[in-house]
Amino acid sequence: MEAFECAFCKKIFPVDPFHTFCPDCQEPLLYKGPKADKKFHRDKDFPLEVMLDFLPLDHVDRNLSLGEGNTPLIKLKKVEKNFQLPSLYAKNETVNPTLSFKDRGTALATQKAISLGIERIGTVSTGNMAISTAAYGARAGLKTYVLIKEGAHPEIIHSTGIYNPVMINVKGDYGELFRRSLSLGKENNIYFTNSVDPFRIEGYKVAAFEIFFQLNQESPDFVFVPVSSGGHLIGLMKAFHELRQHGFITKLPHFIGVQAEGCSPIASAFRQKKPRVERIEKAKTIAKAISNPDPPAGNLLLRMIRNTGGTIMSAPEDKILEAQRILAEIEGIFVQPASATVLVGLLELAEQGKINPEGSIVLVLTGNGMKALGKITQKNTQILQANLADLSSILEFVPSD
């Protein structure tokens, strides 16, 4: 009934958390569920419970959940107006328990781990994933291994370390570490729920289902998502495909993946119409959270995007912080640079006249700006100095707009 399937060669494998890639194609496996009628349990509080029929779980153990999901979809009226855009929304995934979308996937992976009797989990990360996996591992009482890429910010190390995982700073190539962790996990009985883990991808679907309900059971016309390994966007696309398959929608959104220019191997392959993604030598981007020079789901994403008329584009580095600032200054939303790429992408497509003026657009904001404060330097922050006695004259003289 259920299986892991290679999305390339269509070969079927048994469901196995220690099995992430097709042994022949070296491409990621995706979870394939039973075809039975599915419905949403909208009377439930926890999103995993609402979406249970669409997920590889028999039940949800609330004691493993951190209350992930139920994130707001809010209108960006001022961005709409300033840039003459159609109906525009932000899906604010930055208010998940550890402040990024990763919690969606980690929540599902830990539910699965406990249901299978697994006692040790792990991940390979440059940031958000480390924090998320350490938190959910702690919550579930799993021994948790976090392999961190050399050079991670102290913020990441401390906010992962607070959950007390086994944390290892690993020197060496990140792509190699990613693949090596999976074989080491198998040997040492550690379930590495890395960025393209099939269960993790299933968890990402939940945000797409929420968007569907928040838009009164309609598809948006465009969904913009930051792209690193490719797993997140694949999960969101898979959810909309399933909504169509089960008759909830008739039309898929246009999916737009956005990479940061300084690390955009998938966007390059897309632009150059290449069949496969070529790893880049060295990532150099301000958007650290999407800095993966060797994206493990790159080829699969490329294929899925081409099959559905989507786009993978890149955001020029010099526009990313500007977009971050726009979201904060006019909409009150502070995101990581990685998340700001989607606004850069949208404005570029709009300028090219590629945005249908009647459509509706969702920007998926993936990580909280508080996690990347290092990018906001003193230079950008204006603060006046006053004594209590002088305050009156300062407030009077500050211009009122």
Place this chain on the structure above:
Amino acid sequence: MEAFECAFCKKIFPVDPFHTFCPDCQEPLLYKGPKADKKFHRDKDFPLEVMLDFLPLDHVDRNLSLGEGNTPLIKLKKVEKNFQLPSLYAKNETVNPTLSFKDRGTALATQKAISLGIERIGTVSTGNMAISTAAYGARAGLKTYVLIKEGAHPEIIHSTGIYNPVMINVKGDYGELFRRSLSLGKENNIYFTNSVDPFRIEGYKVAAFEIFFQLNQESPDFVFVPVSSGGHLIGLMKAFHELRQHGFITKLPHFIGVQAEGCSPIASAFRQKKPRVERIEKAKTIAKAISNPDPPAGNLLLRMIRNTGGTIMSAPEDKILEAQRILAEIEGIFVQPASATVLVGLLELAEQGKINPEGSIVLVLTGNGMKALGKITQKNTQILQANLADLSSILEFVPSD
């Protein structure tokens, strides 16, 4: 129909955002709404819309909302078990848009400001409130003035500055700044929505209503809340009083306010059975977010707590970081030291045998740990170092529990 009321002398004043304290008593005013039948609009997505009948708003403008609220109530099964406690929940207010409970109050205050045609808002803050007010002010397009207490962490300054408010670092006594800001606001037409602003307090009620629904329309037996100025706990208490008044519940929870020992003027007055709170000379606590030596709603809180059989206690400084670590390590929740005080308070009451074993308990977690990373020093964070080649031996040798 609606009015501001002095909770001390019961004098009634017109509703006016430029009026925070009773001119006679110098105590905070509270909003008093019409007595009409009230119901909850549970088909709505936005909590302010669900609770509209109980709030001083005619309607909710979604374009001003950042999607605050709808925060999870999660079971703390492992804390329960480790410390032999009855049913224990955390209301995780740290996943609000700017990562603290302040957003509840700021959301309401900005809705009110816009509905009244106010163009400038302000606040006085040591941290969470600055960020929240700057974000909502930006969202609403209000000119926003943030008066920051001298010595605030750079993290606070940058994460406030990103929203581009007028930010002023003010030297001088904080209590004096608080009161002075209100008169300066009046003179300069800036609505200062400080910690005990009557509208802000109305916004805090929403979290209590959510707890009521998340517990299947029952009251918890205990609600533990960190206490600084007193406004937050007053808001939560007011909501439960209104639930009782309108027939939704029959019994109020026991409200337990927890201060940090190094800044516990209200707890001292409570313990010493004094009629009024005396300001302390100098706060010295690790819990910066609740470090107010001269709490403006202290007297009112003291009276409300005494009238309902609650407690205001203080958490010893040396136990606060330990409680923070417990919440992270066994439940996967990373809070500010200020929020960890509630666990310290609970464990102390439990040790004294004051917790009914059949009851249910809610800890209100107010601010995200990511905002106070400075407290998590390198010393506490263990990280191993490895080359890719050595990783195998490290994973093998790390003990499995």
